[in-house]
Amino acid sequence: MYRIAAIGGDGIGPEIIREGQKVLDSAGERYGFDLAWDEFGIGAERYLRTGDLVTEEELKDLSRYRAIYFGAIGDERVPPGILEKGILLRIRFHFDQFVNLRPIRLLAGVPTPLAGKGPSDINFMVVRENTEDFYVGIGSRFRGSEKKTLTVERELYHARFNLDIESDAEELAYQVGVITREGAERVIAYAFDLAQKRKKRLTSVDKANVLSDIYGLWREVFSGVATRYPEVSTEFAFVDAITMWFVKDPERFDVVVTPNMFGDIITDLGAMIQGGLGLAPGANINPKGTSMFEPIHGSAPKYRGLNVANPIATIWAGSMLLDHLGEPEAASAVVRAIERSIADGVVTKDMGGRAGTSDVGDHITKIILTG
Ligand code: IPM
Numbered sequence: 001m002y003r004i005a006a007i008g009g010d011g012i013g014p015e016i017i018r019e020g021q022k023v024l025d026s027a028g029e030r031y032g033f034d035l036a037w038d039e040f041g042i043g044a045e046r047y048l049r050t051g052d053l054v055t056e057e058e059l060k061d062l063s064r065y066r067a068i069y070f071g072a073i074g075d076e077r078v079p080p081g082i083l084e085k086g087i088l089l090r091i092r093f094h095f096d097q098f099v100n101l102r103p104i105r106l107l108a109g110v111p112t113p114l115a116g117k118g119p120s121d122i123n124f125m126v127v128r129e130n131t132e133d134f135y136v137g138i139g140s141r142f143r144g145s146e147k148k149t150l151t152v153e154r155e156l157y158h159a160r161f162n163l164d165i166e167s168d169a170e171e172l173a174y175q176v177g178v179i180t181r182e183g184a185e186r187v188i189a190y191a192f193d194l195a196q197k198r199k200k201r202l203t204s205v206d207k208a209n210v211l212s213d214i215y216g217l218w219r220e221v222f223s224g225v226a227t228r229y230p231e232v233s234t235e236f237a238f239v240d241a242i243t244m245w246f247v248k249d250p251e252r253f254d255v256v257v258t259p260n261m262f263g264d265i266i267t268d269l270g271a272m273i274q275g276g277l278g279l280a281p282g283a284n285i286n287p288k289g290t291s292m293f294e295p296i297h298g299s300a301p302k303y304r305g306l307n308v309a310n311p312i313a314t315i316w317a318g319s320m321l322l323d324h325l326g327e328p329e330a331a332s333a334v335v336r337a338i339e340r341s342i343a344d345g346v347v348t349k350d351m352g353g354r355a356g357t358s359d360v361g362d363h364i365t366k367i368i369l370t371g
């Protein structure tokens with residue numbers, strides 16, 4: 001038996017997580033394991049009531065799980081940034097989930113906007129660094145008439161920043177990106193390991209031609225790790241160019257490793273070429289700790305409670321969760337069942353169908369139990 005923490009969150013989050021749980025339970029029934037779900041009432045609703053985002057107590061509780069199944073957060077009543085940073089990023093950082101793994105794979109029967117491309121052309125993995133870069137939360141904003149000192153101490157980055165800032169501009173804002181050798185090394189090694197199990201091709205993304213300090217270090221670390229994997233062929237790509245190649249030649253990619261912010265951007269592009277945000281799963285992984293599995297899309301508040309949201313990204317993220325727990329057979333059965341369900345035409349409106357969120361979950365469940 002596996003105990004799993006579930007955080008439905010906001011908007012469509014609870015509905016899609018419910019379908020995911022249904023499907024994973026059926027995979028357990030079919031492949032001989034039980035899942036026990038513990039629900040955490042984290043999200044906008046509670047934040048508005050009590051002011052709590054994620055409490056210390058909850059972080060302690062969550063640390064007892066190997067996997068968290070996460071819906072989505074974001075609510076129109078809360079200013080942007082509060083829930084994202086206070087809940088989603090807080091969990092990713094607290095549990096040091098340094099790998100954000102995002103498959104870009106066009107499933108059979110799903111239309112892609114890329115003319116002439118099919119499932120055999122669009123099948124790669126993006127390994128997004130998930131704890132550093134411009135996500136470290138070091139930045140500030142001030143008026144030129146003030147003089148400001150910013151001091152930040154972060155154990156995680158082995159660094160202490162002490163910046164004296166003076167300016168004669170009317171107002172100034174800045175944000176610091178940080179990459180450490182340790183932080184780059186571990187995620188790049190993860191990507192090499194993954195490439196080794198696949199087609200042995202790894203692409204590294206950066207913008208070392210302009211942001212040469214931060215991504216110069218990234219490149220140097222990549223080249224160093226590469227010497228330990230002589231069988232894997234490698235290439236560097238600038239982030240602007242990679243957006244072009246994702247569209248023009250997606251078949252050339254096997255595994256792509258990228259710093260945090262570029263990874264955020266290019267995986268939304270990836271989601272589109274694999275058929276839309278409703279089909280794009282993600283895993284935040286700490287191989288030795290608590291990992292978290294979620295769709296890469298947001299909470300779509302305007303569709304809340306309407307039973308129209310596409311649950312496939314979440315169900316697929318659930319498959320990644322099973323794989324992570326060591327149930328690869330059940331995991332691939334879930335993805336196969338998603339494909340069957342698409343072939344049967346049981347799909348939501350975003351995919352041109354008429355099925356509701358729960359119809360899709362029910363149908364996939366049925367396929368798993370009878371297939
Ligand atoms: C994602 C999201 C998050 C990110 C936001 C909601 C903080 O866009 O998971 O891609 O930027 O990582």
Ligand code: MN
Pocket residue numbers: 264265268
């Ligand atoms: Mn994003």
